[in-house]
Each structure stands twice: as C-alpha cells, then as structure tokens.
Amino acid sequence: MTTTIPATQKALEIVSFGDPLKGALRLNPSASVPKPGPGQVLLQMRYACLNPADVFVVQGLYPGVAAVRERRTGFVGGREGVGQVVAQGPATSLPVGTRVVPELSDRTGCWQQYLVVDENVCIKVPEGVDDKAAAQLIVNPVTVVGMLERIEAEAPVHGNPWIAQTAANSTLGRMFIQLAKKRGFCTVNIIRSKASAAELKQLGADEVVVFSEESNFAQRIEAITNGRGLAAVVDAVGGDIGSAALAALAPGGLFLGYGLQSGEPTRVMNSDLIFKGIVVRGFCSAAWLKKQKETIFEDVFEMIRKGEMQPQVQQEFPLDQYEEAFRAQFAPDRKGKILLKLD
Ligand SMILES: NC(=O)c1ccc[n+]([C@@H]2O[C@H](COP(=O)([O-])OP(=O)(O)OC[C@H]3O[C@@H](n4cnc5c(N)ncnc54)[C@H](OP(=O)(O)O)[C@@H]3O)[C@@H](O)[C@H]2O)c1
Incomplete structure (x- = not known):
C-alpha cells in the first residue's frame, strides 16, 4: 500500500486555557507532518473523541496531563x-496498513490528521471492531470494566445485586448498563432528565430514576432494593445527586467517584462511615490500567466485538x-460520543 504523505496537516491546538468556544482553541491549517524516528510509526488518524476530560484539559482544569499542571499551552x-x-521509522516492525489506537497516557494529541508515536504504544484494532468504536477504547470501555471489577472484588454484592450509577445517560453509562447486566448485576440508573429513560431501559437498565422527579429518593431506593440499599454506587456527578446516591448505600457499600460533571462536592455523613461502614473511593482508569495484565486491551476489544x-x-x-462539535458536546441528552473525523 502506498500513501502520499503531505508536508502539512490540520491540527486543533490549545492556544490558551479557557472556553473551547471562546478562543482557547485554534485550527492550524498548516501544521507540519512529523517524520517517524527509530521504533516509531506515522499514523494517519481517522477519528478522535471529544471526552469530558479533553474539555477539562482545554479549560486548564485537568491535572492528569503534564502540560496542564505546568500551565504550558500550544x-x-x-x-x-x-x-x-x-510510514515506519528505521528499525520498526509494525506494518504499514495496521489499524491502531495510540495509547498517549500523559500526552494529548489525537485532534490532528497525522501523529508520530512509538510503535510500542500502539494497540492493534482487531477485525470486527469498527473505527468509531475503536476510537473510544481507552477512556470509557476500560473504565467500565475496571469499575465493575472493583465492585465485584470490594462491594457487598453477594446476596445483593443492586448497584447504581449517576450520569447514566453518558456514553460510559450506557456501556455500564450493558456490561453490568452481563455480569449479573441489577442497575439503578440515575439521570437528570427523562428524555433518555426509555432508551436506557432498552439497553438493559433494570430501574431508571429521574432525580428531579423524586420527592423521596431514599425511599425509592429502599423500595427498589427491597430494603437492602445499594451494594455500590459509581458517581460521575457529585453534588446533590452523588450525595443522595451515596447515602443510599447498604452497610459496607462501596462508592466510586469517577467524574466531575456537576463540579460540586459529594457530601458524606460521618454516621454512614461509622455505623454503616461504607467505603468511599475514587476510580482512575489510568491508575487501574497500570496494574492490569498486558492483554487488557485485547480483552476489552473482545467484549466490544462480542457486543457485551x-x-x-x-x-x-x-x-x-x-x-x-463542541456545541454538540455541551448539548444535553446526547446518545453517545461526539467524534472528530480526521481523514
Ligand atoms: N475517572 C476515570 O478514570 C474516568 C474515565 C472515563 C470517563 N470518566 C468520566 O465519566 C463520565 C462520563 O464520560 P462520558 O464520556 O461517557 O461522558 P458524556 O457522554 O459526555 O456524558 C456526560 C454525562 O454527564 C451528564 N451531566 C453533565 N452535567 C451534569 C450535571 N450537572 N448533573 C448531572 N449530570 C450531568 C450528562 O447528562 P445528560 O445525558 O442529561 O445530558 C451526560 O449523561 C465523565 O464525567 C468522565 O469524565 C472518568
């Protein structure tokens, strides 16, 4: 296969930290296309995601990326x-034509048409997984798998299958519903508007709770769980919603905070810590990934390929x-990811 590689490309650069719709971003129409060095490959990018964490990077609010910590833009x-x-650099074995997801870890850079990366950070995309699904591998599906594994290991789920999630209509939340069902859990899915309720049920949600419509949220959870409370809560919202879900945990229940959607803190009653022995933790996919076996991405791709x-x-x-694209990202009631098409 021969591909003509241009000298320049389009790249979406963060030029100042702030609002992506008010000058924080600039489309560079003539960024140079880099050449791969030893052990490196040149990727022609097909799709890149807009993830909430990417928005936080543009806003300068995401400490997981070195450039944000060091206040470096550009x-x-x-x-x-x-x-x-x-294209391959010298002494590189990954063949031209291979479809890959680059694992950039503490680096960003997918919002451009060409990207040079070390071949050893390239995750091969298997047959049967399309580009649009593959583009989403690292952030959300991995997090769903990791959180469910942690719940299986640490939450009091024996004899109580009920687990709840907030922001249940998120792209991640929709996958959480599917995989949790496959793993034998019953899910309570907390959303902020009822627009998505029927669709979440179709995906396999056992219960959907529109938070603003509940006059007594605690009572509703009591009724759903037959008085047991929730074995685990995964919360991407915080504030009133996260706090109410946390308070509905069963004795020994596990709370995993993993997102910042409301920007508000989650409140914990000390009495729940003392007398119910609940456990409050965070979940970070990057930290979880470091402790997984080498085949983790193949395993997650296989779950996607099988439709789990x-x-x-x-x-x-x-x-x-x-x-x-950013306006669509900020619109409520989305049904999935916003993608940038790059080729
Ligand atoms: N910790 C980790 O390692 C990790 C890894 C991956 C993802 N995440 C987090 O997972 C979450 C979901 O990611 P995603 O890509 O699936 O997101 P997404 O598709 O962009 O969806 C965002 C969701 O947040 C909800 N939301 C936004 N503001 C809210 C508010 N003020 N109150 C209640 N709900 C609100 C939206 O509700 P509507 O549907 O009503 O619009 C939507 O369902 C994000 O917070 C992301 O940062 C964390």
Whole structure:
C-alpha cells in the first residue's frame, strides 16, 4: 500500500486555557507532518473523541496531563482516537496498513490528521471492531470494566445485586448498563432528565430514576432494593445527586467517584462511615490500567466485538467544524460520543 504523505496537516491546538468556544482553541491549517524516528510509526488518524476530560484539559482544569499542571499551552488536544500506520521509522516492525489506537497516557494529541508515536504504544484494532468504536477504547470501555471489577472484588454484592450509577445517560453509562447486566448485576440508573429513560431501559437498565422527579429518593431506593440499599454506587456527578446516591448505600457499600460533571462536592455523613461502614473511593482508569495484565486491551476489544458493551456515537464532525462539535458536546441528552473525523 502506498500513501502520499503531505508536508502539512490540520491540527486543533490549545492556544490558551479557557472556553473551547471562546478562543482557547485554534485550527492550524498548516501544521507540519512529523517524520517517524527509530521504533516509531506515522499514523494517519481517522477519528478522535471529544471526552469530558479533553474539555477539562482545554479549560486548564485537568491535572492528569503534564502540560496542564505546568500551565504550558500550544499543544494539540485529544486523548484518544484511531488511525492507521502509513510510514515506519528505521528499525520498526509494525506494518504499514495496521489499524491502531495510540495509547498517549500523559500526552494529548489525537485532534490532528497525522501523529508520530512509538510503535510500542500502539494497540492493534482487531477485525470486527469498527473505527468509531475503536476510537473510544481507552477512556470509557476500560473504565467500565475496571469499575465493575472493583465492585465485584470490594462491594457487598453477594446476596445483593443492586448497584447504581449517576450520569447514566453518558456514553460510559450506557456501556455500564450493558456490561453490568452481563455480569449479573441489577442497575439503578440515575439521570437528570427523562428524555433518555426509555432508551436506557432498552439497553438493559433494570430501574431508571429521574432525580428531579423524586420527592423521596431514599425511599425509592429502599423500595427498589427491597430494603437492602445499594451494594455500590459509581458517581460521575457529585453534588446533590452523588450525595443522595451515596447515602443510599447498604452497610459496607462501596462508592466510586469517577467524574466531575456537576463540579460540586459529594457530601458524606460521618454516621454512614461509622455505623454503616461504607467505603468511599475514587476510580482512575489510568491508575487501574497500570496494574492490569498486558492483554487488557485485547480483552476489552473482545467484549466490544462480542457486543457485551457497545460504544455509541451521537455525531461526527470534520476538524474544521470543531466549534459545532463542541456545541454538540455541551448539548444535553446526547446518545453517545461526539467524534472528530480526521481523514
Ligand atoms: N475517572 C476515570 O478514570 C474516568 C474515565 C472515563 C470517563 N470518566 C468520566 O465519566 C463520565 C462520563 O464520560 P462520558 O464520556 O461517557 O461522558 P458524556 O457522554 O459526555 O456524558 C456526560 C454525562 O454527564 C451528564 N451531566 C453533565 N452535567 C451534569 C450535571 N450537572 N448533573 C448531572 N449530570 C450531568 C450528562 O447528562 P445528560 O445525558 O442529561 O445530558 C451526560 O449523561 C465523565 O464525567 C468522565 O469524565 C472518568
């Protein structure tokens, strides 16, 4: 296969930390296309995601990325995406034509058409997983698998299958519903508007609770769980919603905070810590991944290939239309990921 590699490309750069719709981003129409060195490959990117963490990076609020911690701007955003090897550097074995997801860890950079990476950070995409699903591998599906594994290991789920999630209509939440069902859990799915309720039920949600419509949330959870309370809660919201879910935990129940959607703190009653012995922890996929076996990405791809969880897409936008893409990202009641189409 021969591909003509241009000298320049389009790249979406973070030029100041702030609002992505008010000048924090700039589309560079003529960024140079780098050349791969020893052990490296040049990827032609096909899709990249807009993830909440990417938005926090643009806003300068995400300490997981070195450039944000060090207040350095002038870099390309986007933690995850999918591309194809179009050139090899010297002493490189990954063949041209291979579809891969680059694992950029403490680096961003998928919002561009070409990307040079070490071949050893390239995760091969298997047959049977399409580009749009593959582009979402690292952030959300891995987190779903990791959180469910932690619940299986640490929550009092024997004899009580009830677990709850907030932001249940998120792209991640929709996969959580699917894989949790497959693993034998019953899910309570807490959402902020009822627009998505029927669809979440179709995906396998056992219960859907519209938080704003509940006059007595605690009583509702009592009724759903037959008085047992929730064995675990995974919370991406915090504030009133996260706090109410946490208070509905069963004795010994596990709370995993993993997202910052409301920007508000979660409140914990000391009495729940003392007398119910609940456990309150965070979940960070990057930290969890470091402790997994080498085949973890193959395993997660296999779950996607078998349809045990399906990353969904709301809409895709060419890189030039990045502002429309961010507007769609901020719109309520989405049904999946916003993707940037790069080729
Ligand atoms: N800790 C980790 O390692 C890790 C890894 C991956 C993802 N995450 C987190 O997982 C969460 C979901 O990610 P995603 O990509 O699936 O997100 P997404 O598709 O962009 O969905 C975001 C969700 O947040 C909800 N939401 C936004 N603001 C809210 C508010 N103020 N109150 C209640 N709900 C609110 C939205 O509700 P509507 O549906 O009503 O609009 C939507 O369902 C994010 O918080 C992300 O940062 C964490």
